Amino acid sequence: MNAFSLRIGHGFDAHRIEAGEGVTLGGVWIECKYRIIAHSDGDAMIHALCDALLGAIGGGDIGKLFPDTDAQFKGINSRELLKEVMSRVKAKGFAVVNADLTLIAQVPRVSPYTQAMQAVLAQDMSVSVDVVNVKATTNEGMGHIGRKEGIAAHAVVLLGPAS
Numbered sequence: 670m671n672a673f674s675l676r677i678g679h680g681f682d683a684h685r686i687e688a689g690e691g692v693t694l695g696g697v698w699i700e701c702k703y704r705i706i707a708h709s710d711g712d713a714m715i716h717a718l719c720d721a722l723l724g725a726i727g728g729g730d731i732g733k734l735f736p737d738t739d740a741q742f743k744g745i746n747s748r749e750l751l752k753e754v755m756s757r758v759k760a761k762g763f764a765v766v767n768a769d770l771t772l773i774a775q776v777p778r779v780s781p782y783t784q785a786m787q788a789v790l791a792q793d794m795s796v797s798v799d800v801v802n803v804k805a806t807t808n809e810g811m812g813h814i815g816r817k818e819g820i821a822a823h824a825v826v827l828l829g830p831a832s
C-alpha cells in the first residue's frame with residue numbers, strides 16, 4: 670500500500686419486520702410498532718456498513734465471518750460485529766475516509782435519529798462524525814418494503830491509508 674491507496678466498498682442488507690416494540694438501526698434504539706426479524710439484533714444498517722468495509726478490504730462478508738448458524742451471534746448487538754470488522758480494516762493499514770448509508774424503509778421514520786446514528790457509527794469507526802452520513806427514504810408504498818414487510822439498507826465506504 671502507498672500513500673495514494675484508496676479502496677471503495679459497497680454493502681447491502683435486508684430484513685423482514687413484524688409487529689413489535691422497537692428496532693435497533695444504526696446502533697440506535699427506536700421505539701416503534703415494529704421489530705426486525707434476524708439472528709442478531711437485525712441492525713440492517715450496520716450489516717450493510719460491515720459488508721461495505723469488508724468489501725473494501727477484500728474480506729468477504731458478514732455472513733461468512735459471523736454465520737447465522739452460530740449461537741454466539743444470536744441476538745448480538747451489531748456494534749460488536751462492526752468493532753470486529755473495524756479491527757480487520759485497521760489490521761490491513763486502512764482508515765475510513767467517509768461512509769454514506771441509506772435506509773430504505775416505509776417504517777419506522779428515522780429522521781429524528783439520524784444524527785445519533787452518525788455519532789454512534791463514527792465512534793465505532795474511529796472517525797469524525799462529519800465523515801459519516803446517514804439518510805433514509807421510503808419506497809413510496811411499492812413492493813415488500815412499501816407493504817411494511819421488510820426494510821433494506823445500502824452503505825458505501827471509502828478507505829485510505831491509516832496515518
Ligand SMILES: Nc1ccn([C@@H]2O[C@H](COP(=O)(O)O)[C@@H](O)[C@H]2O)c(=O)n1
Binds near residue numbers: 776777779781
Ligand atoms: N424510514 C424513513 C423514510 C424516510 N424518512 C425521511 O422522509 C423523507 C421523505 O421520504 P421519501 O421516501 O418521500 O423520499 C426522507 O428524505 C427522509 O428524510 C425517514 O425519516 N424515515
Ligand SMILES: C[C@@]1(CO)OP(=O)(O)OP(=O)(O)OC[C@H]1O
Binds near residue numbers: 731
Ligand atoms: C448478523 C448475522 C449473524 O448473527 O445474522 P442476521 O442478524 O440474520 O443478519 P444477516 O444480515 O442476515 O447476516 C449476517 C449474519 O450471519
